[in-house]
Amino acid sequence: MTIFALSSGKGRAGIGVIRVSGPQTKNAVFALTKKNISLNPREMTLNWFYDPDTNEKLDRGMVVFFPGPCSFTGEDVAEFHIHGGYAVVGGVMEALSKLPNLRSAEAGEFTRRAFDNDKMDLTAVEGLADLINAETQSQKKQALRQMDGELGDIYKSWRHQLITAMAYLEVSIDFSEEEVPDDVTSRVTPIIKKLKGDITKHLADGHRGERLRHGLQVVILGAPNAGKSTLLNFLSQRDVAIVSDIAGTTRDILEVHLDLSGFPVSIVDTAGLRLTGDEIEIEGIRRAEQRARDADLKIVIIDVLEPSVPDKLALNHLGDNTLVLLNKCDLLANANHSLAPGASIGCWDVSLKDGLGMAPFMEALKAQVENRMELTETPSLTRTRHRASLRSAEGHLDRFMSAEHAEIELLSEDLRLAARDLGKITGDVDVEDILEKIFTEFCIGK
Numbered sequence: 001m002t003i004f005a006l007s008s009g010k011g012r013a014g015i016g017v018i019r020v021s022g023p024q025t026k027n028a029v030f031a032l033t034k035k036n037i038s039l040n041p042r043e044m045t046l047n048w049f050y051d052p053d054t055n056e057k058l059d060r061g062m063v064v065f066f067p068g069p070c071s072f073t074g075e076d077v078a079e080f081h082i083h084g085g086y087a088v089v090g091g092v093m094e095a096l097s098k099l100p101n102l103r104s105a106e107a108g109e110f111t112r113r114a115f116d117n118d119k120m121d122l123t124a125v126e127g128l129a130d131l132i133n134a135e136t137q138s139q140k141k142q143a144l145r146q147m148d149g150e151l152g153d154i155y156k157s158w159r160h161q162l163i164t165a166m167a168y169l170e171v172s173i174d175f176s177e178e179e180v181p182d183d184v185t186s187r188v189t190p191i192i193k194k195l196k197g198d199i200t201k202h203l204a205d206g207h208r209g210e211r212l213r214h215g216l217q218v219v220i221l222g223a224p225n226a227g228k229s230t231l232l233n234f235l236s237q238r239d240v241a242i243v244s245d246i247a248g249t250t251r252d253i254l255e256v257h258l259d260l261s262g263f264p265v266s267i268v269d270t271a272g273l274r275l276t277g278d279e280i281e282i283e284g285i286r287r288a289e290q291r292a293r294d295a296d297l298k299i300v301i302i303d304v305l306e307p308s309v310p311d312k313l314a315l316n317h318l319g320d321n322t323l324v325l326l327n328k329c330d331l332l333a334n335a336n337h338s339l340a341p342g343a344s345i346g347c348w349d350v351s352l353k354d355g356l357g358m359a360p361f362m363e364a365l366k367a368q369v370e371n372r373m374e375l376t377e378t379p380s381l382t383r384t385r386h387r388a389s390l391r392s393a394e395g396h397l398d399r400f401m402s403a404e405h406a407e408i409e410l411l412s413e414d415l416r417l418a419a420r421d422l423g424k425i426t427g428d429v430d431v432e433d434i435l436e437k438i439f440t441e442f443c444i445g446k
Contacts, residue, residue, distance in 0.1 A: 002028065003105035003113075004096045006089060007445035013084030018092055019445060021110055024101050025076035029063055031099055032080070032092070039065040049080065051095050058091045059083055073110055074117025108442030115427065115439075122427030122438070123152035126383060129442060130213060137262040141375055142212050142382065151379040154202075155425050158195055162419040165191050169412040185411065189401070192415070196397040202381065203390055209380030210387075211296060212373045215257060215264035218365075219291045222301035224272030227327040227352040231301060232256060232269040234352060253287055261366045263373050268295070297368055298322045300344070301352075304332050318344045323365060325350050329357065386425050393421035 002022025008015065020028050030036060031052045037045055042064060049058045061082040071077040082088055096102055111128060114120050120128070127146030134140040145151070165188045220228045236256045254269040268291055271284030292298055300318065304326050318324070322344040329349040346364055350357035381387055396418040400411055423429035 002102045003109055004028070004093070004102060005105035005110070005445035006093065007079070007110075008084065011084075012086060016082050016084035016089045018080040018082065018089070018096070019110065020078045020080075020096065020102075021071075021073045021075050021105075021113060022102075023076065024099065025078045026065070028096060028099055028102060029065065029078050032058075032095060033063065037063075039067075041065060041067050041070070044081075049082065049092060049095070051091070052098055058095060059088045069117065069119075072119065073113040074119045075113060105444060107444045108439030108446065109444075110446055111442055112439045120147075121149070121152045121156075123155070123386075123425060124149055125427075125438060127151070128446075129438070130382065132443070132446065135257075136259045136264045138212055138373060138375065139264055142209065142379075145375070145379050146382060151381070152426050154379065155422050156428070158198065159419050159422040159426075159428065161191060161195055162415050162422070166412055166415045166419065169408050169415070185408065188411075192397055192400055196394060196401065199390055199394050199397070202378070203387065203394065205376075205380045206372065208373060208376070209382040210384070212264070212375075212380075213382050215266045216296045216369055216372060217266050217268065217291075217294065218297045218299065218369075219268045219270060219288075219295035220299045220301065221270060221273060221288065221292055223303060223306075226272065226301040226303045227325070228269050228272070228301055229254075230352040231299065231325070232267055234355065234358065235267050253291060260369055263369050265369060296321065296372060297365075299325060299365075301325045301327050304328055320345065323361070323368070324348070325352070325361065327352050330354060389421045389424045393418040396421070 002020060002024035004018060004020040006016060007019040008017040026039060029039065032049045033047045034050045034055070035047075037047065039045075044062045044064045046060070047063055048060050049063075050056065051058060059082045061080060063081070064079050066072070066077040066079075068075040068077070080092060082092055093104075097104065111120075111125055115122065115125055124147050127143050127148070131140065131143035131147055134143050168188050169185075220231055222228050232254060236258060253271075256267045256269075258265045258267060270288030270291060273285055273288065298319070298321060300322055302324065305328050324344050324347040326347060326349050328351060330351040345368065348357055348361040348364070350361060352358070381390065396414045400414040400418075403410065403414070420429055
């Protein structure tokens, strides 16, 4: 069956692109152009497009043909570049629907066909999805690397090593009475030991790739009126949170998504930490402390004019992922730095109201963000399913290493299961349930 869909964005636009893929692609082009035009590969041709039933002119635009298998989907593909108004797009889509053996594409169906025709593996498919959804330059760069196959190549190489090691073991099983080296296990063991070390190192990346996909979580903590909402507004450069002298203005979570030096960051403003009997405020504080436990970075704000028990509650969250701001230092000659012990990244004297002292803090914050998400030479894994499969493979290799003198059949099974785990990531083994979820996340037309 041949499929078609609007591949450019919906809504009124200067240009709309309708993509067609499948065995009836050429016939669709001929039907809409009303002439046997020359379909030179990847050559744009200017034409009038017509309704195949009424011969009514639909639009004048460009058509380009990509013969399979040298196309995105691996099938014959054509693109109609037309004017992007609702009436024009709707007219061409309706005309295509009138043709035999053509139907509207489902979400992600073009990419699914590319996967089925070995034009890309599953990690490249996910890279394409990430590229479409990228909002920052760093997300775009990571997605491009993954779409280009850098991550998939690593997993395929590891799987190939496992299959090679399995072959050594299988030979000794199938030809045990022939001339097979007695030390076959000792030959395989160094390969598996190195491979396990590579996987363990890959897993110990601090969730860098996943953070880059979803955004670094930065949680602001402090007592009521310490300046948390003012900081949120400063970072977002707009009035997101209500700033008031009345304590307890923020009782729930406020979250803002920012592009900080090209990296995606979610800044979370929380309820002020203090002892209270108000049930609503207690729930807000509970949520604040939960977000603090899950945060990648924390910013603790201390009001140097009124150091109090609430400030000490905030300081309970100090750690090696915490930055401390001593706020309102412009109103106090000597800030009380004893409030911020050394169990933190650093401490800065600032006035959030006037922005005084914020430049060095911002540099430190950006450096911490970059350190946690900057791209490394080796691509980082980007999804929870990658991590789960790699941990499972690591477990099978652990078992292989610990059972070095077990029967060869059992050792071979450990390697087979590890290879299967790696194959799940790239789609080299049956992963129908995973495919269904991944491709439905695409928009129609991609």
